[in-house]
Structures are given as structure tokens and as C-alpha cells.
Amino acid sequence: MKTRRTETIERKRLVPHTVDGETELVLDTEYIEVPAPPRDWDQLVRIGVTIGACILVTVALVWSTSAIGGLLALSVVAVVAYAAAVAFDMTWIMCMAVEWLLRYDPARAKTARRAGRWSLVVSMAAVFAHGYVFEQPVIGIVGAAVSALAKGGWGIAMRVHARPLDDRTQQWVTKRRAAVDGQLAMIPIRRELQRGQATVEAEQRTLTESGSTDPDQSGPSANGSGPSAPPIDRKSLTTKDAVRIAWEDGIRDRDGVIHDAAQRLGRPVSPDSVDRYLRDLKRGA
Known part of the structure; x- marks a missing residue:
């Protein structure tokens, strides 16, 4: 009589174990013999x-x-x-x-x-x-x-x-693949957009800190200062406003104006912008 082929498998499970009246779940390992599956000649x-x-x-x-x-x-x-x-x-x-x-x-x-x-x-x-x-x-x-x-x-x-697909299944696979491919394509596109946006923001910060841009160009002219000038909201000062306040406080030295404006704004100011605003104030005076 032909003996049926078997194989040994390892099975683990948690079982209660008590020592000195204290019970804990511990891992128990047992080896059992099960019938081996028939050889898959097609796969071979x-x-x-x-x-x-x-x-x-x-x-x-x-x-x-x-x-x-x-x-x-x-x-x-x-x-x-x-x-x-x-x-x-x-x-x-x-x-x-x-x-x-x-x-x-x-x-x-x-x-x-x-x-x-x-x-x-x-x-x-x-x-x-x-x-x-x-x-x-x-x-x-x-x-x-x-x-x-x-x-x-x-x-x-x-x-x-090969695993041939019927027409409807092929259409389903094509649509699902197109949706996933679109999501995959958006990954490098988003990265490219984020890198570009980061570059733009870094450039703007660099230009603002170096004073190469003039955020006050749209503000009122400095030679319009005087007793009739409206009060300035010091919580939202611009470089032009800070220079005018220093001028009204009697500060005429260029370095003093730069130092006073930087203190009021809480950040460095552009010396070129300060010079331009001082020239306007001197002409208005």
C-alpha cells in the first residue's frame, strides 16, 4: 500500500499558563503532520x-x-x-x-x-x-x-x-489604470510646482531682506509730510513711514535715521531707500 506523503508544519498559539496562582498568556509551539499537496506539474x-x-x-x-x-x-x-x-x-x-x-x-x-x-x-x-x-x-x-x-x-x-481578458474586463482595467497613472503622473508635477513655488518665495525673501525691492512705491510721497499729514498707524509701518517719523522727530543724520527706522520696523532697512526718502523730505522742506 502506497503511503501518502505528508509534511510537517509549525503552529503557534497563545495558551494560559499559571505560576504561583498568576495566569498569563504564553506562546505555545507545536508541530503537526498534514497531508502534503499534490505536485503541481503544470507549474513545473x-x-x-x-x-x-x-x-x-x-x-x-x-x-x-x-x-x-x-x-x-x-x-x-x-x-x-x-x-x-x-x-x-x-x-x-x-x-x-x-x-x-x-x-x-x-x-x-x-x-x-x-x-x-x-x-x-x-x-x-x-x-x-x-x-x-x-x-x-x-x-x-x-x-x-x-x-x-x-x-x-x-x-x-x-x-x-498570458491571462487573456474579455472586452468588458479589459475596459475596466484600462480605466482603472488610467486613473492610477494620472495620480502617479501628478506626483512629479506637484514636486515640480512645489520646487518652483519655494524658489519664488526664497527669491522674494532675499530681495526684501537685501532691499533690492521697494515695497513702498505705491505709498504716498515723502514730501507730502507736514502738520496736515494724517496720523500713522505704527503697527503697520513701512520704510517710508519710518523715515518720515524719524525726520519729524528731528533726526537728520543718515545713520541715525537708518538706526531709528530699523528699530521701529523690527528689521533691517535698505540704505538706498532711506537715502531716496531723505532726499524727498529735504526737497519738501
Whole structure:
């Protein structure tokens, strides 16, 4: 009689344990034997097909690089020739990778599939040209077929892993992906806007602190001061107001005006702005 295969699993649970009349929940570990699930031969075959496709692609890459590199080495340095030869097969391999990533988006995967086929044709033509130049056209044809077989093997592996969707489910997936893609696209856009806004705010702070901008240009002229001037709200002073107050208090020295205005405003003032306002006050006097 055939014994059924089992496997040991570890199970942990909290159980009450009492010591000296005090009970606490402690972790108890037990090992039990359960029937082992049957071997999934379909999954094993699927893995084998995938590994075989990867091996085929690797062989095709090595063979094509060797053949095309030998052809290009007739006119350039060998290192450069073989480095450039990698591009021929890497192009259609990259297209296959993109096709894999877009396997649930047939509309976008179609472009990658078409580009991969054209890249494969170019690579096969280059391998055949190598055999033709060295007067071995049969070897060129057989060598070119290596890439075609690798591409076909990968296509078979793709079909094994494919999960076709019906039309309505595909539309649902497309709409949900579009919504998520929109949210993902907004992440760098928000970062860009935040960086731009931070740069603008930093520039404004720099210009204000250095006195390169004149926030008082829209205020009244300084030579309009005098006994008839309206009272000034000292809680919302501007540089122009602070200079006028210092002038009315009898301060005529430039450095004294700058010091008095800075104290009233609670921040440094621009010497250029102070000079301009003092000139206006002197002309009005």
C-alpha cells in the first residue's frame, strides 16, 4: 500500500499558563503532520518553459554578438565592434521585456511587438551578412535562424503566462489604470510646482531682506509730510513711514535715521531707500 506523503508544519498559539496562582498568556509551539499537496506539474512545466526561453535568448545574444562583431571588426577596433554588435539583439530583447510588462495592455504592447519584429529582422540580416561576406551563406542563414528561434521561444513562453481578458474586463482595467497613472503622473508635477513655488518665495525673501525691492512705491510721497499729514498707524509701518517719523522727530543724520527706522520696523532697512526718502523730505522742506 502506497503511503501518502505528508509534511510537517509549525503552529503557534497563545495558551494560559499559571505560576504561583498568576495566569498569563504564553506562546505555545507545536508541530503537526498534514497531508502534503499534490505536485503541481503544470507549474513545473511553466517554469521549465520560461527557463528554456531565457536560455534561448541568451544563446541568441551571444551568437549574434559574435557574428555581427566579427563583421564590424573588419572596419573598426574589435572592442568597439563587439560593443556595437550587442545593440542588434538587445533591441528586440528589450522590446520583448516591454511586451511582457504590457501584457495586460494590448494596445500599448502592440507597438513594442512591432518594434521587436523589425529589430529582429535587422539583427538576422546582419548575421546573414557576416556569413555572406566570409563566403559562408549557409552558416549565415543558420546563424540568423538562431535569433528567430529565440524570439519564437519567448513568444511561446508569453502565451503560457498570458491571462487573456474579455472586452468588458479589459475596459475596466484600462480605466482603472488610467486613473492610477494620472495620480502617479501628478506626483512629479506637484514636486515640480512645489520646487518652483519655494524658489519664488526664497527669491522674494532675499530681495526684501537685501532691499533690492521697494515695497513702498505705491505709498504716498515723502514730501507730502507736514502738520496736515494724517496720523500713522505704527503697527503697520513701512520704510517710508519710518523715515518720515524719524525726520519729524528731528533726526537728520543718515545713520541715525537708518538706526531709528530699523528699530521701529523690527528689521533691517535698505540704505538706498532711506537715502531716496531723505532726499524727498529735504526737497519738501
